[in-house]
Amino acid sequence: MSMVNSVVLVGRAGADPEVRVFEPSGDTIVKFNLAVNRPVRRQEGVDSTDWFRIELRGRQTDAAAKYIRKGGLVGIQGRLELDKYKDREGHMREIFVIRANNFQLLGSRNDRQDGLS
DSSP states (O other): OOOOOOEEEEEEESSSOEEEEETTTTEEEEEEEEEEEEOOOGGGOSOEEEEEEEEEESTTHHHHHHHOOTTOEEEEEEEEEEEEEEOTTSOEEEEEEEEEEEEEEESOTTOOTTTOO
16 A cells, blocks of 8 residues: 655745745745635534645745745645754754645636635
8 A cells, every 4th residue: 555645735925925046046935824714514604714834845836936925826746754853942843844846826816815715
């Protein structure tokens, strides 16, 4: 039996992406948060929002940096990974990150954050 680590999300960018270029290689990484609605049954009340940290590397970083904007509707395909790091106080922390290998802009340029559900 083969194992699969595959994530597909559709949501709205929480902010314009952060772009880092690593010298001297010139490799680029684009990071942003994606808000994804999680609908609940009517009797439970208001829908909630899940936030995901997205990282994109490789050939699509230029397009992602140029076109992903806060509130924009984005589709993501990738895999879930656990990053470990030391915080400023020296404590080990863990965070789940979606390493996207593909993204797609959805909707039109005129869509606003509250314009689509």
